[in-house]
Amino acid sequence: MIYNYGDCRQDKAVCHLPVIQFLMQEYVNHFDTVVIGSGLAGLNLARKLAAAGQNVFICSKHAITEGSSKYAQGGVAVVNPANLEDSLESHIADTLKSGQGLCNESVVTSILSRSWAQVNELIELGVQFDDGFNLEGSHSYNRIMHVGDATGRAVIKPLIDAVSRDNKIFVSQGYEAMSLIKVKNGSKVIGVKLETLSGQDMEDINQRVMAIDVWADNVVLATGGLGALFQETTNPELLRGDGIALAYDAGAKIENLEFVQFHPTVFKAKSGKNFLISETLRGAGAQLRNSKKALFAENYHPDAEMATRDIVSRAIVSEMRKTDSDFVYVDATKLSKEFLEKEFPTIYNYCLAVGYDLATDLLPVRPAAHYSIGGIKTDINGKTNVDGLYAIGECASNGFHGANRLASNSLLECIVCADFIAESILGLEVDGEVNQKLTDSIVQMESTRSLDENEFDEDEEIEYCSDYQLTNIFEEQEALDANFDLIRQVISKNLGVERREKSIRSTLKYLESLDDCKEKTVATLLTNSALQRKESRGAHYRVDSPKSLNAQARSTILSKDSMTIKDSDRPRRIVQKVAAK
Numbered sequence: 001m002i003y004n005y006g007d008c009r010q011d012k013a014v015c016h017l018p019v020i021q022f023l024m025q026e027y028v029n030h031f032d033t034v035v036i037g038s039g040l041a042g043l044n045l046a047r048k049l050a051a052a053g054q055n056v057f058i059c060s061k062h063a064i065t066e067g068s069s070k071y072a073q074g075g076v077a078v079v080n081p082a083n084l085e086d087s088l089e090s091h092i093a094d095t096l097k098s099g100q101g102l103c104n105e106s107v108v109t110s111i112l113s114r115s116w117a118q119v120n121e122l123i124e125l126g127v128q129f130d131d132g133f134n135l136e137g138s139h140s141y142n143r144i145m146h147v148g149d150a151t152g153r154a155v156i157k158p159l160i161d162a163v164s165r166d167n168k169i170f171v172s173q174g175y176e177a178m179s180l181i182k183v184k185n186g187s188k189v190i191g192v193k194l195e196t197l198s199g200q201d202m203e204d205i206n207q208r209v210m211a212i213d214v215w216a217d218n219v220v221l222a223t224g225g226l227g228a229l230f231q232e233t234t235n236p237e238l239l240r241g242d243g244i245a246l247a248y249d250a251g252a253k254i255e256n257l258e259f260v261q262f263h264p265t266v267f268k269a270k271s272g273k274n275f276l277i278s279e280t281l282r283g284a285g286a287q288l289r290n291s292k293k294a295l296f297a298e299n300y301h302p303d304a305e306m307a308t309r310d311i312v313s314r315a316i317v318s319e320m321r322k323t324d325s326d327f328v329y330v331d332a333t334k335l336s337k338e339f340l341e342k343e344f345p346t347i348y349n350y351c352l353a354v355g356y357d358l359a360t361d362l363l364p365v366r367p368a369a370h371y372s373i374g375g376i377k378t379d380i381n382g383k384t385n386v387d388g389l390y391a392i393g394e395c396a397s398n399g400f401h402g403a404n405r406l407a408s409n410s411l412l413e414c415i416v417c418a419d420f421i422a423e424s425i426l427g428l429e430v431d432g433e434v435n436q437k438l439t440d441s442i443v444q445m446e447s448t449r450s451l452d453e454n455e456f457d458e459d460e461e462i463e464y465c466s467d468y469q470l471t472n473i474f475e476e477q478e479a480l481d482a483n484f485d486l487i488r489q490v491i492s493k494n495l496g497v498e499r500r501e502k503s504i505r506s507t508l509k510y511l512e513s514l515d516d517c518k519e520k521t522v523a524t525l526l527t528n529s530a531l532q533r534k535e536s537r538g539a540h541y542r543v544d545s546p547k548s549l550n551a552q553a554r555s556t557i558l559s560k561d562s563m564t565i566k567d568s569d570r571p572r573r574i575v576q577k578v579a580a581k
Ligand SMILES: Cc1cc2nc3c(=O)[nH]c(=O)nc-3n(C[C@H](O)[C@H](O)[C@H](O)COP(=O)(O)OP(=O)(O)OC[C@H]3O[C@@H](n4cnc5c(N)ncnc54)[C@H](O)[C@@H]3O)c2cc1C
Pocket: 036, 037, 038, 039, 040, 041, 042, 059, 060, 061, 062, 064, 066, 067, 068, 069, 070, 071, 072, 073, 074, 075, 076, 077, 151, 152, 175, 176, 177, 178, 222, 223, 224, 225, 234, 235, 236, 238, 239, 242, 243, 276, 370, 371, 392, 393, 394, 395, 407, 408, 409, 410, 411, 412, 414
């Protein structure tokens, strides 16, 4: 069941807030599991839990379709057991190599061992992958399953259909998670506070900030990445690391946030929107040329255009500096128009629409923030260190990616980890071991509870772990936007493809002077993590310390015990000084 009961800003959906709010408060405000986020990770998990009889609430900040998942182009990395050339061992080895010493090998093995079965579950659900497997950077073999060059959209569609049909799943679109809820002085997360604006017009004095608390036995953060903290990003604007801020405020550990993967080839149209040029295009033979049209990738790494994304991104930044330019070119002119139209319809037609025929024209591109490798620290079962709180997908850090994500391993992670987490929530896990029999049995489980078996004691005192709030006051919103712009500027300037200790330190100081908000919490965590890593490794490159150091071959972990972000003496919304700037 999908209910639009909020400000579905992007889809301009009809809102039935009062009715739904009444329903929620009176009858169904306690769920077995609340999943915050409706990307591939959240949808797949909710579907599995509901199939086992759980009542699940999915909350999505915007429309259910909106998130990185929908924009994924390249595909899902998975080894077909029938392919005797490739092997699970090879996929494991490639993943570990990319992760540069920081992967958890047992997590990598567990996820990849279950990958073929889980991808096939999606095929049974209706995902129609193309025949043939593509090649992407740092994979030893062609193992990328894809649906043209719009894989994400094709993968989430049947999931959205399944979730919409399922009357055990309650979806809210347009409500934003603002805080996790605990029993006062307790350690267990028991719910989430959601807020929305009742309308879309900031100057409409009739619209109100509406808040609702939803209670659950388990709360799962599936809030995606943090790319929108950077000015240049492939991520949708809404992905600012919200889940990381909420988890940190609730006492969760945050791991390896310094590792932000930049996608090397992003095209910026005149409309201002970034558009990703998938590396499968380079896998198919496209090359990189600097602004003087010279090939350069081979000068940086023997794998040239197919080296890992951090290496290609740094090579591009270096060439842009050398040629005093803010772009390099993707040259796909070796590939025929027919091939491009057939294999890369989305990319080819998008470029054509904005004036570039990839069969004949060079396309200007540059790196942009793309994927958050670190996140909320979890085990393979998605469990955080906070009781009742799980994390899945891009917002989580379970040790699969280490210091650098192998291309197309992230959709795979969302698909497979839903299975591990479902097992854990349903009490079926066996010491985190692969257990396919149990996975199969989830679907046959009977419901373990009904809606009116509400164990939550209404007289119990609760506490909100965060104090973020939406505003319905125009001037305040303007000031908050200005505050966010300042965060984005400083993060983009100092925490980009190349970093230096001095600028990282100055970023921390600058962030302290800004007003508290979720974005500031995440930016501060990211900057602190970068400061702690005094070496270069994976996606984190320090110009002033370009080598990997054995002593730093460990994860960066931050929590409220190790650092404080908020200045509780400062009133939260005094933002005039920022707005005036
Ligand atoms: C352009 C692009 C291309 C990509 N291509 C590939 C690829 O080919 N292969 C691959 O493996 N990976 C790819 N990726 C990465 C991959 O798409 C993501 O890692 C993955 O989809 C993340 O899924 P998710 O479910 O964790 O998050 P998302 O799909 O980003 O969903 C996040 C959800 O959280 C919700 N949310 C966020 N904050 C809140 C809040 N406060 N309250 C309520 N809801 C909230 C959002 O509304 C959204 O529903 C690509 C990414 C991009 C941007």
